[in-house]
Structures are given as structure tokens and as C-alpha cells.
Amino acid sequence: MDGKMTLSAPGPTGTTPADRPAVVCRGVFMKIRNKEILHDVTFRVDQGQIVGLLGPNGAGKSTLLRLVAGLTPPTAGTVELFGESAGVSTLRYLAFLPDRGKMPGWVTVGEWLRFARDIYPDWDSGHAEELAEFLKVRRTARMSTLSRGEEARVQLLTCLARRSPLVVLDEPCAGVDMISREQIASSVISDFAGGSRTFIIATHDIREMENLFNQIILIGDGRILGVEDVEALRARGQSVESRYREVFS
Numbered sequence: 001m002d003g004k005m006t007l008s009a010p011g012p013t014g015t016t017p018a019d020r021p022a023v024v025c026r027g028v029f030m031k032i033r034n035k036e037i038l039h040d041v042t043f044r045v046d047q048g049q050i051v052g053l054l055g056p057n058g059a060g061k062s063t064l065l066r067l068v069a070g071l072t073p074p075t076a077g078t079v080e081l082f083g084e085s086a087g088v089s090t091l092r093y094l095a096f097l098p099d100r101g102k103m104p105g106w107v108t109v110g111e112w113l114r115f116a117r118d119i120y121p122d123w124d125s126g127h128a129e130e131l132a133e134f135l136k137v138r139r140t141a142r143m144s145t146l147s148r149g150e151e152a153r154v155q156l157l158t159c160l161a162r163r164s165p166l167v168v169l170d171e172p173c174a175g176v177d178m179i180s181r182e183q184i185a186s187s188v189i190s191d192f193a194g195g196s197r198t199f200i201i202a203t204h205d206i207r208e209m210e211n212l213f214n215q216i217i218l219i220g221d222g223r224i225l226g227v228e229d230v231e232a233l234r235a236r237g238q239s240v241e242s243r244y245r246e247v248f249s
């Protein structure tokens with residue numbers, strides 16, 4: 001099996017209002033323990049986009065993605081997914097890979113995948129099989145024995161095997177070696193982005209991932225510093241990386 005193996009790209013299950021943007025944040029502020037983490041964050045992501053959420057350490061990316069996932073409400077402002085206020089009811093639209101998710105150590109990978117199949121109504125078993133092979137996931141291994149990169153692959157598989165209309169990945173390649181990062185970026189995620197699914201991916205791996213994005217959101221110090229169309233950027237002779245350097249250096 002090599003990195004050129006192609007994967008099928010399942011479309012989303014369930015219905016999402018076709019005329020509604022996948023995500024809209026309006027005037028979002030977030031304070032944690034009296035510290036302002038997000039300041040007046042406003043942006044919109046249309047359906048079918050693959051969006052890079054980019055910014056330096058501590059910029060507020062993970063905090064913002066937790067709000068988008070509906071895991072916590074903003075201090076002020078609104079977050080909507082497909083026209084609905086983000087919260088418990090919008091979890092059905094979403095596969096979320098958090099930055100510090102911990103898998104239960106006592107189960108094997110195979111047991112975890114069977115559990116995931118049983119709890120997620122949008123689980124695609126055929127695609128989970130393909131991904132497990134492609135990502136070289138060892139089913140018999142106990143979670144507690146996996147390396148950081150191996151655990152990251154299982155987490156990624158758990159998200160991508162679902163046919164949710166929105167996929168939110170917070171550092172999907174953290175701890176994954178360079179060649180695997182490229183494989184994940186170019187083969188797995190791009191295969192999935194072909195249809196009407198929407199991806200938001202926070203990453204520091206700009207070089208490996210930049211060809212996937214058709215939109216980037218630049219965030220620094222809790223503020224949106226740019227929402228850019230990547231094609232327009234390229235038409236101006238810039239890459240995502242050069243734009244990132246321009247904004248953040």
C-alpha cells in the first residue's frame with residue numbers, strides 16, 4: 001500500500017439546509033478566568049469549503065474551534081452551524097478532532113473502532129476499513145501502547161470515517177512524521193473535500209496542508225487578521241505561507 005492509494009469520498013449523511021453557510025461567527029468574544037481569549041471574531045464559512053485556521057501558538061485557534069463545535073458557549077456573540085445556534089443540537093452535523101483528545105488507554109484500536117461504529121449514526125464502515133488500511137492502523141494494539149503519531153492516526157480515522165457535513169480538525173497531524181503528514185494531507189483529506197462537506201483545519205503544518213485550502217482564516221492574539229480566498233491570494237502571486245509570514249512576522 002502506498003500514499004497514492006485512492007480513497008472513496010463518501011458524501012454527508014442527513015440533511016443540512018443547502019442555502020445556509022456551514023459556520024457563521026458574529027461578534028464572538030470569549031473570556032476565560034477574566035482573560036480575553038477571543039475578541040470580536042466574525043467570519044463565515046460556506047458549505048463545501050476547506051478552510052485553514054492559521055495562527056501562532058496561543059492565538060486562540062483551539063478555543064475558537066471548541067466554540068464552533070458547540071462544546072462551550074461564547075461570552076458574547078453568536079456561533080451558528082447551518083443556521084442553528086452551536087450547541088448540543090448541532091453535534092449531529094459535526095465530526096470534531098480536538099487538540100488534546102485522549103483515547104481510552106485500556107481498549108484496543110479494534111474495540112475502539114467497533115465502539116465508534118455503534119455510537120455514531122453517520123459511521124461509514126466500508127470507509128473506516130479503507131482508512132484503517134491506508135493509515136496503517138494496528139487494530140490489535142492497546143491504545144495506551146500507541147505512539148503519539150499512531151494515536152493521532154486513530155483519532156483522524158475516527159473523524160473521517162463519519163459522513164458528517166462538517167469536519168473540524170484541530171492539529172490533525174500533531175506528532176505525525178513528515179511523510180505521513182503529506183500522505184494525510186494530500187490523499188486522505190483532499191479525497192474527502194471533493195463534495196459538499198466542509199472542513200475547518202487548524203494547523204501549523206502550512207507547507208504540507210496549504211494546497212488543500214480554498215480559504216484561510218488568520219488569527220492572532222484572539223483577533224481575526226484576515227479571511228482570504230486562496231485562489232485570489234495566488235492570483236496576487238502569494239502562497240499561503242508567504243501571506244502567513246507577512247501577517248505574523
Ligand SMILES: Nc1ncnc2c1ncn2[C@@H]1O[C@H](COP(=O)(O)OP(=O)(O)OP(=O)(O)O)[C@@H](O)[C@H]1O
Nearest residue numbers: 032033035037055056057058059060061062063064
Ligand atoms: N482553560 C483556560 N484557562 C486559561 N487560559 C486559557 C484556557 N484555555 C486557553 N487559554 C489561553 O487562551 C489562549 C489561546 O489558547 P488556544 O489553545 O486557543 O490557542 P491556540 O491558537 O490553539 O494555540 P496552539 O497553536 O499553541 O495550540 C492562550 O493564551 C491560552 O493560554
